[in-house]
Amino acid sequence: MSPRPAPPPSESERILGDSGASLLDLVDNVLNKGVVLTGDVTIGLAQVDLIYLRLSLLLCAADRVLPPESTNVPTPRRSRRANRTLSSQIREATAVYRAESSHVRNAPPSLPPRRARSRKRG
């Protein structure tokens, strides 16, 4: 029994190439795949992306994020009370921090060294 003759190549096959690495392989591998080194996390179920979190780091002082004048910024009604509480807490903490900082700055440069106690033996 002679082997079945190969069917003529379709349009897709001509684009895809017949074997080895085609242009499609190159683009697919290099651009669409490969490890992504950022803080992006995708939580998925059955190949469906459910949650997308961008894990960016935000490192800054609280008083710079929320200065006292920012209380005039309108906020949604539902979270207004919570925001007010949070902002007042941050302002309070910032005030304490500033007061402590100024206290440290205004403190005398150094205290006289303590005398070492000498023990007499015998």
Add this chain to the structure above:
Amino acid sequence: MTLCIYALATPVAGSLRRRGLEHEPLQIVTVGRVSAVVGELPRRPSATHDVLARYDAVVGRLAERYTALLPARFATCVDRDELMFILRSRQQALRRALRHVRGRAQMTVRLVSDTTDVAPDSPSPAGKGIDYLRRRAAEAAVPAFEPLRVAVKKWVRDERVEKRRGIATVYHLIPRGATEAYRRAMIARAGQVDLRAIVSGPFPPYAFTE
């Protein structure tokens, strides 16, 4: 200047005497038991055909040196501090991924079929969540590939399937030493069941880096 990351790998002994995209000397940044192979470039590379081909060639040469290698996505550029932070914070996950691909290569099989097995993605009507998930699972399945999967099953360590624009792409992670046997078995089986299957590879494990 920026650091272009080519790949992550399990550290090996010896110095790396290879060149990158713009003929820059490649460097190794190691944190714990994960090394990043990087090159210092003046700017982020642009995605032209020539540059992509050179990038792929660089990663391919690295795969010859490292038995466990995760190719980085093209044009992943960071500064050194950020790279160190990422390697440190994702150490466990990266080591797990490197163990998974150690000594293995990726083979890619594309199915070109006129049947409804490889239907293009289409917007689904609204419904219950579970119906939606079932429908997505059914869409991701490629029944026509089953006889081919059986033919190469003994080599396959992991599999990814994608269906886009009427073409089903199946990525297999197999032992590096089995690539030719895999190709022969796949092509022979495809001929028996009269299926158009285009087999390419071996490639570094681009599709198995999650």
